[in-house]
Amino acid sequence: MEQTLDLVNNAAGRRVPTLVNxxxxxxxxxxxxxxxSGLKAAxxxxxxxxxxxxxxxxxxxxxxxxxxxxxxxxxxxxxxHHFRNGDLVMNQVFDLAADLGVKDLVWFPSAAFPCHEPxxxxxxxxxxxxxxxxxxGPLGRYASEGKMKKGLAVLRSHGxxxxxxxxxxxxxxxxxxxxxxxxxxGNATGDRGPSACGLLGFGLVDSLYADHVIVVTxxxxxxxxxPWQIQGNNVDYVVVLDKVGEADKIISGTTRLTKSPDRLYIxxxxxxxxxxxxxxxxxxxxxxxxxxxxxxxxxxxxKLMLEAGIKARFIRGGSTKYLVEMLEEGLTDYILDxxxxxxxxxRSMRENPGHxxxxxxxxxxxxxxxxxxxxxxxxxxxxxxxxxxxxxxVVTHSDGMMLHGIGGWQNCLFSKCTILPIPAxxxxxxxxxxxxxxxxxxxxxxxVIVTERGIAVNPARQDLxxxxxxxxxxxxxxxxxxxxxxELVGGAPQKxxxxxxxxxxxxxxxxxxxxxxxxVKT
Amino acid sequence: METHISGSLNSxxxxxxxxxxxxxxxxxxRMQSKVEQLFGSxxxxxxxxxxxxxxxxxGLLEIYDNGALPFVLQARIxxxxxxxIPDVGAESLPEMKTHAMYGTTPDRxxxxxxxxxxxxxxxxxxxxxxxxxxxxxxLEDSVAPAEKSxxxxxxxxxxxxxxxxxxxxxxxxxxxxxxMADLEAVIPHNVHTILIPKVESAEQLKAIDQKIDEICxxxxxxxxxxxxxxxxxxxxxxRALEIARASSKNVALAIGLEDYTAxxxxxxxxxxxxxxxxxxxLVNAARAAGLQPIDTVFSDVNDTDGxxxxxxxxxxxGFDGKGCIHPRQIRPIHEAFAPTASEIEKAQRIVxxxxxxxxxxxxxxxxxSKMIDQPVVKRAQRTINLALTAGILPENRKENSA
Numbered sequence: 001m002e003q004t005l006d007l008v009n010n011a012a013g014r015r016v017p018t019l020v021n022x023x024x025x026x027x028x029x030x031x032x033x034x035x036x037s038g039l040k041a042a043x044x045x046x047x048x049x050x051x052x053x054x055x056x057x058x059x060x061x062x063x064x065x066x067x068x069x070x071x072x073x074x075x076x077x078x079x080x081h082h083f084r085n086g087d088l089v090m091n092q093v094f095d096l097a098a099d100l101g102v103k104d105l106v107w108f109p110s111a112a113f114p115c116h117e118p119x120x121x122x123x124x125x126x127x128x129x130x131x132x133x134x135x136x137g138p139l140g141r142y143a144s145e146g147k148m149k150k151g152l153a154v155l156r157s158h159g160x161x162x163x164x165x166x167x168x169x170x171x172x173x174x175x176x177x178x179x180x181x182x183x184x185x186g187n188a189t190g191d192r193g194p195s196a197c198g199l200l201g202f203g204l205v206d207s208l209y210a211d212h213v214i215v216v217t218x219x220x221x222x223x224x225x226x227p228w229q230i231q232g233n234n235v236d237y238v239v240v241l242d243k244v245g246e247a248d249k250i251i252s253g254t255t256r257l258t259k260s261p262d263r264l265y266i267x268x269x270x271x272x273x274x275x276x277x278x279x280x281x282x283x284x285x286x287x288x289x290x291x292x293x294x295x296x297x298x299x300x301x302x303k304l305m306l307e308a309g310i311k312a313r314f315i316r317g318g319s320t321k322y323l324v325e326m327l328e329e330g331l332t333d334y335i336l337d338x339x340x341x342x343x344x345x346x347r348s349m350r351e352n353p354g355h356x357x358x359x360x361x362x363x364x365x366x367x368x369x370x371x372x373x374x375x376x377x378x379x380x381x382x383x384x385x386x387x388x389x390x391x392x393x394v395v396t397h398s399d400g401m402m403l404h405g406i407g408g409w410q411n412c413l414f415s416k417c418t419i420l421p422i423p424a425x426x427x428x429x430x431x432x433x434x435x436x437x438x439x440x441x442x443x444x445x446x447x448v449i450v451t452e453r454g455i456a457v458n459p460a461r462q463d464l465x466x467x468x469x470x471x472x473x474x475x476x477x478x479x480x481x482x483x484x485x486x487e488l489v490g491g492a493p494q495k496x497x498x499x500x501x502x503x504x505x506x507x508x509x510x511x512x513x514x515x516x517x518x519x520v521k522t
Numbered sequence: 523m524e525t526h527i528s529g530s531l532n533s534x535x536x537x538x539x540x541x542x543x544x545x546x547x548x549x550x551x552r553m554q555s556k557v558e559q560l561f562g563s564x565x566x567x568x569x570x571x572x573x574x575x576x577x578x579x580x581g582l583l584e585i586y587d588n589g590a591l592p593f594v595l596q597a598r599i600x601x602x603x604x605x606x607i608p609d610v611g612a613e614s615l616p617e618m619k620t621h622a623m624y625g626t627t628p629d630r631x632x633x634x635x636x637x638x639x640x641x642x643x644x645x646x647x648x649x650x651x652x653x654x655x656x657x658x659x660x661l662e663d664s665v666a667p668a669e670k671s672x673x674x675x676x677x678x679x680x681x682x683x684x685x686x687x688x689x690x691x692x693x694x695x696x697x698x699x700x701x702m703a704d705l706e707a708v709i710p711h712n713v714h715t716i717l718i719p720k721v722e723s724a725e726q727l728k729a730i731d732q733k734i735d736e737i738c739x740x741x742x743x744x745x746x747x748x749x750x751x752x753x754x755x756x757x758x759x760x761r762a763l764e765i766a767r768a769s770s771k772n773v774a775l776a777i778g779l780e781d782y783t784a785x786x787x788x789x790x791x792x793x794x795x796x797x798x799x800x801x802x803x804l805v806n807a808a809r810a811a812g813l814q815p816i817d818t819v820f821s822d823v824n825d826t827d828g829x830x831x832x833x834x835x836x837x838x839x840g841f842d843g844k845g846c847i848h849p850r851q852i853r854p855i856h857e858a859f860a861p862t863a864s865e866i867e868k869a870q871r872i873v874x875x876x877x878x879x880x881x882x883x884x885x886x887x888x889x890x891s892k893m894i895d896q897p898v899v900k901r902a903q904r905t906i907n908l909a910l911t912a913g914i915l916p917e918n919r920k921e922n923s924a
Binding site: 261262264265398399400429452453488489490491493496497520 | 560561562568683848
C-alpha cells in the first residue's frame, strides 16, 4: 500500500500505523504487556444433514469445490506452507478464481515461496487484493518495491498466525489444505503419500476456524486415513488432483550440512557455549532448525552430550536426519516436531512413537494457557541483522529489502536461552549494526550472539556471563565485535534510503504492531 | 583505446574492474554494486582516491562489485591501470593496520600452513580465525597467468589490512623474474616468510636472498625476512643440504610431492613409497642444517582419517609440519603433531633432571643411569612447549615443567 498512514511511536520506539488493512491495530506495548479479553472466534455451526451420510465429500474438481464454497469477491483464502517451494495447488486456486471472474481476494498463507511468483500476475490484475503473510523471495521483493498497492504485507510468526485467527483478527472464508494423503471424509495426513511433507500443523488452525475447508490430495485412501492430522469433521470438500506437490522441492532427500569453515566454527563455538553455560544437563531440551549452521550445532552438541553422558528429555524440530539419529541412539526421549525437513524425518515421524507431532497451538500460540517454546532450555536461531542492544531482524536485509518470513522465530525467543549464531559479516555487509532496519525480536529476549569473531552475551544475562567467564571462550562486548568488523569492511555502511510509504508491518506474538517496513527508495 | 579487465563478475567479496585509458576528457566512473545501497558512495570515493594516487587523470573506469572489501577494489583498480599504462610508477596503498605489524621468530611452530590462492580474497578475510601456524598467500600455482599482477596487489594490500590473528604471514612467490617482482611487491609490507618454489640450487636461493636484502635496504625494512625453500624435484632433493645451508634466513625446508613425483616419472600412491627417499633426505638435510622439515600438503579435504594418518607418518619420519588447503585440516594436523602423554612425561623428566643438575652445579645431566646431551634437553623443552601450544598441558603446569 502506498498510502501514507498516521504513525505512532510504540513501546519499542518504532513508528507504526494504528490502522492495518482497514483494521484497528494495537501498537506494541512491551513484552507480555498486552492482554486481550473476550471470547475466541468460532466457525459457523454446521449440520450433518448438509453433508453426505456416506461420508464421501469428493468433488469432481477444484473449481467445483471453490464454487460450492461460494467463492466471491473480497474473500480470504488461506493455505499452509508444508509443501514449501514444491506447492502446486495455490497457483491453480488463483488461476481458477481468475477464470471465475472473482476479484479482490486476500491470500492468507502461513508463508509464500518463490514457486508462488506467478501470483504477481493476479496481484497486478486485481484477482488478489493483497497477501497477508510471510513473503519470501520474489513476492517479498515485489512488495518491497511498493508494488502490492492495495494492502500491507502483514508479517506474523507461526504462533502469531494462530493467535490472529483464534482472536478473530483474520477471518478465513475458505481454507485450502493440500494433503499428501486423505480419505473421502476429509481426514488427512502429511506423513505418507507421493507428496509426503511430514506434518500439516500449519494448516490446523485453518481447518478449525475457517467457514469452508477444502482438502486437496493426490493420494486418496479408503476411509479411515490414519493417522488423521486434519480431522475430516472440520472438512467440507475433498478434491483429488494428479499431483499436489513436487516431492523434491517439498523435502530434500538429504539435509545438507554446511561446508563453510567459518560457519562450522560458529556452530562449534555455540555448542561449547551451551556446555560452558551449564545448560547441558541430563533432561535438558533444545531446538535447532535446518539451516546449515543450526545443523552443525546439533552435531557438535551431540558430541558433547556423548562425551558427558548426557541425555535430553526432548528436542524441538523441524526435524532432520541428525535429530532422528539422536532419537534413535537414545540421546533424547522425544522429538516434538513442527515441520520435517528431510526424508529421514518423515520416516521417523511415521514409525517412531517418540517423534511427536506438534502445531503452532501447542508450541507457539501466545494467547493460550502456555506454550512449549518457553519450556526450552536453549534455542538456536538465525538473523539478518542484530543491533548493539541485541534487537534482531529476520525479515529485511540491511539494504531494506523484505525477503524473509518470521516463521517460528519470534515465538522461540521465549526459550530460557536464545542464541543467534551468525557470521559477523556477509559479503561486506556487517551483521551487527547500531539499530536494526526492522525490529522483529526485542533485545531483552535475545541472550547471546555467536560470531566467528567472538561471542557477545546480553549484559542483562549476568548469570550467563558469570558461568562462562573462565571458559576460555572468546566472550567480547558486542560493540567491540562491531568495531572490528566495521573497520574490516571499510567503515559502517550508510543507511538505505526509505520513503515514508509503508509496505508492511511486523506483528508481535500478541498481535500488536512491533514495526513497519518502509518502501525502499531506488 | 583498449579496455583492460581485472576480475570476474560472479565471485563473492570480489569485483570486476574495467579501465579504458583516454588522452583527454577527465575521469568517468561507472558503478554497479550488490551493496550499492550501503556502500555506493564510499566505493566511488575510494575509486577516485585510487586513480588520483596513481596519477590517472583521463579514462573510463567501470566497477562491477560483488561485495569486495576496499583493499580488493583498490588492488584491482591498480592492476588494470598498470596493465593499461605500464609506466605508472606510483602505488595506491591502503593504510597499514596495527594488527598487521606483529612479528615472528625463526623457531616458532610451523605445524600447519594454510595455502590461500592470492586471487581469492574471500578466503583470506577469516583465515586467521582458524588459527593455523602460518597463512600462505599464494602467488604461484593457484594463480592463473592472466591474474598474476592483480594477485600481487591483492596479496600486498591484504598484508597491510587483514588481521591474521598471530599466524605467520607467508607468501609463496613465483619462479624466476616473476618471483623477483613478487618480492618487490610484498617485502615492504611485513611479510614474515617467503616460500620459494622449485628450488634446485644454492645459487637460486642466494639470488633471492640478495634481492630481498636490496629491497629491505631501499624500503628501510629492519626485521629479517625468513625463507622456506620448497624442494619439488629430484635435483632439489639431492642438493637438499646445500640448499638448506645456502642462506642464514632459512628457517624451514619443505617438500612438494606433486611435482616431485612427476619429475621422477611416477605418480603419488596411497603409501607414498615413491617419495620415501625424498622425504627422508629432506628431513635429514633440514635437521643437519638446524631447520624445520615440513611435509607436503594433504589434498583430499574430505578425508580426515587419511589426513591424520598422513600427519602421524610425517611426525614419525621427523617432520615438524604439514601443508593444508582448507581450514578444516588445521585442527587434525595440530592434534596429530601434538606430543603423546608418554612423550610429554619423558620430556618433563628430562627437563627436571637438567634443572636438578644445574642446581647442583653439575655439568653432566643424568636420568637414571643414562647421560643426557644438550640437544636432548632442548628437544624435550620443545616437546613441552608444543604440548602447551596444543593445550594438552595446562598453562599453570608451565612453571613446574619448564
